[in-house]
Amino acid sequence: MRKKIIAGNWKMNKTAGEGEALANAVKRELSAETKVDVVLCPAFTAISAVSQAVSGSQIAVGAQNMHWEADGAYTGEISAAMLRDLYCRYVILGHSERRQYFGETDESVNKKTHAALAAGLKPIVCVGETLEEREADQIESVITTQINGGLAGLTSAQFKNVIIAYEPVWAIGTGKTATPEQAQDVHAMIRGLLAKLSDKPTADSVRIQYGGSMKPGNAAELLSKPDIDGGLIGGAALDAQSFIEIVKAAADA
Numbered sequence: 001m002r003k004k005i006i007a008g009n010w011k012m013n014k015t016a017g018e019g020e021a022l023a024n025a026v027k028r029e030l031s032a033e034t035k036v037d038v039v040l041c042p043a044f045t046a047i048s049a050v051s052q053a054v055s056g057s058q059i060a061v062g063a064q065n066m067h068w069e070a071d072g073a074y075t076g077e078i079s080a081a082m083l084r085d086l087y088c089r090y091v092i093l094g095h096s097e098r099r100q101y102f103g104e105t106d107e108s109v110n111k112k113t114h115a116a117l118a119a120g121l122k123p124i125v126c127v128g129e130t131l132e133e134r135e136a137d138q139i140e141s142v143i144t145t146q147i148n149g150g151l152a153g154l155t156s157a158q159f160k161n162v163i164i165a166y167e168p169v170w171a172i173g174t175g176k177t178a179t180p181e182q183a184q185d186v187h188a189m190i191r192g193l194l195a196k197l198s199d200k201p202t203a204d205s206v207r208i209q210y211g212g213s214m215k216p217g218n219a220a221e222l223l224s225k226p227d228i229d230g231g232l233i234g235g236a237a238l239d240a241q242s243f244i245e246i247v248k249a250a251a252d253a
């Protein structure tokens with residue numbers, strides 16, 4: 001049985017003070033949640049405040065990006081050790097917004113994945129096709145390239161600490177959700193790819209989240225599918241009540 005994992009990707013929202021308030025509201029309801037792994041991923045500037053707010057609870061903190069080098073002349077960048085220093089346990093890598101706007105490639109995702117694991121962070125590696133790619137029947141080839149490129153060179157032991165997020169780009173922030181069947185099909189395909197990169201028991205242990213307009217109204221049905229092991233939540237994670245309801249749906253799934 002894979003433990004469900006619900007992560008809130010706050011993107012470029014919430015100051016430190018606002019993030020602290022949101023984290024406190026989530027903590028009031030979910031402080032003792034043990035059936036589901038709950039992760040909050042604020043902007044860099046709010047990580048410290050959120051870490052302090054959730055300390056002593058079951059809620060974990062993650063970042064939204066990092067650099068692959070340990071230190072050096074990389075103006076504006078943040079290392080894995082800096083994130084660990086602020087009690088981060090997770091880091092989102094290769095989000096489609098980073099691929100689309102900031103030149104993130106499978107090669108950089110791969111370097112970051114190795115660096116995150118080496119530093120003891122669990123990477124949440126994002127993959128997903130655009131609408132154009134879906135309509136051109138390229139889902140399998142696009143996802144295969146992203147998975148094989150982003151996760152190249154990992155050992156089976158390392159795979160166990162990786163989380164994959166399947167986020168169809170056309171479903172992000174659009175209100176359009178993949179149907180549970182569409183998502184399940186891609187999740188099963190991803191698990192098959194993971195088995196080829198490692199082995200079947202390892203692939204069966206890796207958690208694959210769905211992301212893209214997940215909200216309280218559709219979470220339960222998505223999370224009922226056999227290969228959907230959680231959610232990476234954007235908009236709905238900015239509202240404490242919505243996020244809490246999604247976590248509760250995961251606990252009941």
Ligand code: 13P
Binds near residue numbers: 172173174212233
């Ligand atoms: P929305 O939930 O706002 O569609 O965003 C999904 C996402 O990109 C999470 O990383």
